Amino acid sequence: AQSVTQLGSHVSVSEGALVLLRCNYSSSVPPYLFWYVQYPNQGLQLLLKYTTGATLVKGINGFEAEFKKSETSFHLTKPSAHMSDAAEYFCAVSELSGNTPLVFGKGTRLSVIA
């Protein structure tokens, strides 16, 4: 069965600092991997996804993530945090070429300090 572990339920960074949100997954078949962001009182917005091919994936708002099969990881990074990045971030996995329901991690709340 698939599962997702997000290390750190809360991460705090200074404005302009590197953002690193960790995600490890468990899957018996090649996974599709996603990062979503949720702002207060809103739904989830897709930041980026990995399906096949290039393991470094670039998304919106300057975020990127690297799929590392040997480490079963899909960590999310952004070189320089902005105040507007403060939100909750969810990593998700889907199997069978994306044709199974998304399994989400518990989420990481990112705070950005001025």
Place this chain on the structure above:
Amino acid sequence: KAGVTQTPRYLIKTRGQQVTLSCSPISGHRSVSWYQQTPGQGLQFLFEYFSETQRNKGNFPGRFSGRQFSNSRSEMNVSTLELGDSALYLCASSLGPGQGSSEQYFGPGTRLTVT
């Protein structure tokens, strides 16, 4: 292109009542999935509909049900509400299996409070 819309946005119900939530997917999307989000359990999959058929179902009691109409709009129903059903219910739409992109696009959610 309009995004996923969910109605109502907020709902307050009493224990024992039933509730129906509605979701209109992005135009051209034929798959609709429902998720429950709570502080304790996080995001949990409820069910998925494609072409008016339930394709996948999560581990929820039979009080939770859904359906999809020929225009791809979907409704979910919760009967005999319990306090623990208080949650944000999110709907997501996608093209559907074998239709290309596997991305799911989420609506703003319906905040259900059971008192």
